[in-house]
Each structure stands twice: as structure tokens, then as C-alpha cells.
Amino acid sequence: MNISYGQDWPNLQHFAEDNKKVGMPAPNENRVVFMGNSITIGWLNKRPEFFGGKPYINRGISGQTTPQMLLRFRQDVIDLEPKVVVILAGTNDIAGNTGPSTPKMILDNIKSMAELAKANNIKVIISSILPAFDYPWKPGLNPNKKIPALNAMLKEYSETYGHIYLDYFSAMTDERNGLPKKYADDGVHPTEAGYAVMEPLVEAAITKALQ
Numbered sequence: 001m002n003i004s005y006g007q008d009w010p011n012l013q014h015f016a017e018d019n020k021k022v023g024m025p026a027p028n029e030n031r032v033v034f035m036g037n038s039i040t041i042g043w044l045n046k047r048p049e050f051f052g053g054k055p056y057i058n059r060g061i062s063g064q065t066t067p068q069m070l071l072r073f074r075q076d077v078i079d080l081e082p083k084v085v086v087i088l089a090g091t092n093d094i095a096g097n098t099g100p101s102t103p104k105m106i107l108d109n110i111k112s113m114a115e116l117a118k119a120n121n122i123k124v125i126i127s128s129i130l131p132a133f134d135y136p137w138k139p140g141l142n143p144n145k146k147i148p149a150l151n152a153m154l155k156e157y158s159e160t161y162g163h164i165y166l167d168y169f170s171a172m173t174d175e176r177n178g179l180p181k182k183y184a185d186d187g188v189h190p191t192e193a194g195y196a197v198m199e200p201l202v203e204a205a206i207t208k209a210l211q
Helices: 016-022 038-046 066-076 103-119 143-161 192-210
Strands: 032-036 056-060 084-088 123-127 164-166
Touching: 016 066, 032 038, 032 066, 038 056, 038 192, 066 103, 084 103, 084 192, 103 123, 103 143, 123 143, 123 192, 143 164, 164 192
Parallel strands: 032 056, 032 084, 084 123, 123 164
Antiparallel strands: none
């Protein structure tokens, strides 16, 4: 079935075949799905060894916003029957990739993903949005102010509803609320060094979620 991108706005076709191949988890498999955008899929591309030999499934699609992820959440997360989902989303919403988004709109979409997961007995890890001083492809949107404010909302929501809040921001930010060059050449997409900071943090969150 050939679907043009315009007709498949959430890009459901992207992982459709991969999802069939993955199949159901083995007994006692601690399957984890990573749901996200270019930062999530870039992790698999730059540090494939982190995902090697682990029951981790990467479902990041470059450029995506939270409404797109919400629409593919059943197919790309719930139907794979993981024990844990790691949601890392929101920076492309702030950048306006699929139109203007308020912090409440972004939070609501992440809440909806978390509620869907919880209803299907999947433990939820909500990641902080990574720091960004500015977006090279869309300058002047002040993500260095908007991201910390949204992260505070994500943290409060996570703590209120018993989800795990994964704070990448504090471990990676510089004095401008941006990502330093060593962690992201373009100030947005992590380098190998950036992912190396993220990995022990997410491993600790996954361990906590599986307890």
C-alpha cells in the first residue's frame, strides 16, 4: 500500500513492517520501547551498541511532534507489549514543526500517551526535554526559556501521577540553558558524548520502573 506522507501524517507506515518482525515479547522479557523524535532515533544511529543485545526497541522518527507520536502510540508502543515506555518528546512542538503549540497542548499529548500506557499496564518514563539555546533551522523561538518551563510541568505531572521523571536537562545544560558543543554540535542533536551522559540516567530509570 503506497501512502504519501500527506496522507500518513503520523507516519504509521514507518515502523509497520519492523513491528511485524519484532513480534510479541518472550516470557520474562523486560521489553522497553523508546518513543521519540530525531534525538531518539539518532541514539540508535550514533550509539548502536547501547541497544545491542538488550530488549530495547527504538521508535524515534525524526522531526516528529507529540500529536504525531500520540497517533502512532498504539501501533508503535502498546501493540509491542513492552513493560516500560521511555517518552522523549516536545522539542519539535516548541520549534513549531507541525504548527504552533502551547505548553499545555504539548503536556496534554504527553499525558495522553502516559494514560494510554498505564491503561495497558506499561510503566511510564517521561523524559525531560533536552536543553536547546536556539533551533538552527528556526531561530528566535527562545527554547532556552520555554523548555525549562515545560520540563517543570512534566516533572510535576510525573510526580503527581506516579510516573518516573527522567531529568536529562540538569545533567546536560550549560549556563545559557543550552546544550554545550561537546554534547551537541548543532546545539540540539546529541553527539556520542551527549548520549553517553544520557545512557546511565535512562538505565537507572528503567531499573526503577521494572522494580
